[in-house]
Amino acid sequence: MTAPSHARLPVPPWALAVTAMLSVQLGSALSVHLIGAVGAAGTAWLRLTAGALIILVLARPPLRQIRRRDAPALLGLGVTTGLITTCFLAAIERIPLGTAVAVEFLGPLTVAAVRSHSRRALAWPALALAGVVLLTQPWRGEANPAGLGFAALAAIGWGTYILLTQRVGDRFGGIGGLTITIPVAALTAAVGGIPQAAGHLTAGIVATATGLAVLLPVLPFACEMVALRHMTPAAFGTLMALEPAIGTTLGLLVLGQTPAPAQLLGITLVVLAGAAAQRDGRRSPPGGRSEPAQTGMEILG
Template sequence: MSANPARHRPSGLAFALASALAFGGSGVFARPLLDAGMDSLHVTWLRVAGAALLLLPVALAHWRVARRRPLLVLAYGVFPMAGVQALYFAAIARIPVGIALLIEFLGPVLVLLWLRVVRRTRVSPAAVVGVVLAVAGLGLLLEVWAGMRLDVIGVSLALGAAAAQAAFFLLGDSMGEDTDPLAVIAFGSLVATVLLGVLAQPWTIPWGLLADPVTLGGFHVPGWAMALWLGLVCTAIAYFTGVSAIRRLSPQVAGGVAYLEVVTAIVLAWVLLGEALTPVQILGAAVIVTGAFIAQTAVPGTPALLEDTPAGGTGPTGVTAPP
């Protein structure tokens, strides 16, 4: 990857905000297709396939990345691109969009646990505080004292998405200065399209549903418009603006703005889907976001997972998290 451009806070913040808004709408715009009867794997495949098609020129322009870093490209396609999105969409088919995304954003907490338990890396007191807050917030969100009122399978799927998101942060640590993040995203979407294609079997997709109108916030919108929005805005544009933000801001600032994704998802789900959180869940949401943010900013640089990384490689907090 070429040297980072000079830091430019105004444009960087604009890109970071655009990325958070684009990512935050993915669950809300996927829900009408799920409610219409489309399987979550089919919706996920439509999203990554649309993104792969739109990012194909990037992959062709950076074809050497796949030859030089095949394991990174493969892992990126399996975990951040296929894993996070498939598990997240499966979760929102069973639990509210905002709650699923909040649980997924425990990814930075899982990164810290990985570093401490598996890598035996010393973590800062601030990181411990972040973990404690995030776990306490999760308890409030799930209202565990009432026997956890949410669907257990849905919560488990969301936790799986959090684990895949943690892999995303750790994989980001293996990108050196010679690797363009957008090229990795482009190839990752191609890998995810093939992988999910085997599972989703796109020839079994009820394509007729895309021609029928679906309901979103009281409006009737063609199903194909939802699928196009997911691939273009919630994936291709979201990743592009996210990478652009990171290259113009410090990782901590870009990561902080990325947490607006959670706020966006909760507000859109409330306005368009009628999914409101209880006061206790709102408190839990605030505690989770605070704890996960502290945990994310406390994550130190880690050794590359797949191969040695040149000095100055992007750290786990250096890439905006996917939904």
Template sequence: MPRSTLLLPIALLVVAMTSIQSGASLAKSLFPLIGPEGTTALRLSLAALILCLVMRPWRTRPNFAAWRSLLGYGLALGAMNLLFYMSLKTIPLGIAVALEFTGPLALALLGSRRLLDFLWIALAALGLWLLLPDTRAEDHLDPLGMGLALGAGVCWALYILFGQRAGAAHGAQTVAFGTLVAALLVFPIGLWQVGGELFSIELLPVALAVAVLSSALPYSLEMVALTRMPARTFSVLMSLEPAIAAMSGLIFLSEMLGLSQWLAIGAIIFASTGAAATIRPRGHA
């Protein structure tokens, strides 16, 4: 693929990553009021409403094969958001994204076969090892929060795979369909956890901002990028996300990270960058 054709999707990804991490910082301010489950439910529900009004996905009629991809995309999207927000309750934003990013990184490395690629796997493993909880340290990480972030990473990899398949058939309309499925999955969970407080009018301005910044805008941009580059390329280009998340957490949430945590994030980013520069698909030298 010519480099010039990748400039637009790369630019869209940078904007999407900045938007989604800014939205995540804003969303965390809602946790004391409605918790991560309620925040996720509001975010996805409002985003689905916005996307459906703007894109009018009912104008398309996907076949059964396309519906299976759309369903997988939406379920992965909903589970990814829910697990990620639940992890933010106990671990910093930058750490959560670094752990979550191991999903796309594993997807990127899955199709490789060269010995050099094991270096990137080792670097990612080093990053995870540096993040292992140390109960003797004052800034030790919560194991449950780390597990939730890793679970979100698995869903992120599935989101990429299903999103590319569905997006190839229906383009940006896929985002509206998928977000609607995600909202239908998560909203009952949020309602069960929070109850009537989920409908508080005072929450609407912040919830709308979170929905636009964290869902409607970035997922639309990501879908455009996904349809213009291979899934593995998409995965490794997302290597900037942990750094953007760490800076967002520092700027908006005053989340200070220790030296070993910054080193862990750096190791994962370096592994992703190395994979992006050197990885080759199966069947290539």
């Protein structure tokens, strides 16, 4: 069995990562009202179940390609995805979207710092961390321990998710890996989701959850799976610094959560860190032969 091809993409991998982040945060912002109807766990279960059905319609599970050594990564990624989704939705039920995303970003930030191979690369996570502090502003207002705790659990899961997604993406081409991991994620979320959503389901709620499933998990997870075949974990993790800025912006536009001036400065810092990280973000294919670094214009042109 040959490894999945690492052919050049028609768009730069960092653009896929940014598309995934936009989809995740828009889906999260639009999920707030659904959370009010069926709870955070119920929303996670409905979205992941709908997402699993959509993905299974689009692609068949590569069951014949699965080897015994693939099982830990596939099952681990599925369980991690289910836990991340549930914990993050529980966080935004209690704290502002931008704050939850900023805390969750500490997971990818840790991956970026640990996996970096140069001192210069460590400067970008440090800059992003400064922006995260300004975004969260822990010195202002009353903290919600439960909300911050759920966001912290999502952060731990998100760091694990990056590493497992890269392993699964290297092993299975296209969205083949998602046809296994998303159903596993749905089963994981069902443990708390079914009891919470039971008795509250209507045709409208199911339709809403199905629409939101396209924004999260279908589109972003597919984009991330492809992006992580062409990026290092360090570059991808630091590029995720854009997510607090995106979450804060969509929190303002969709939920009316207005950021303070210090938070706007934090947005600027994380955007700068994310933009700098993608410059050296090309990943060598599994065969060991590295591709020359290219800009988005070179790939598109």
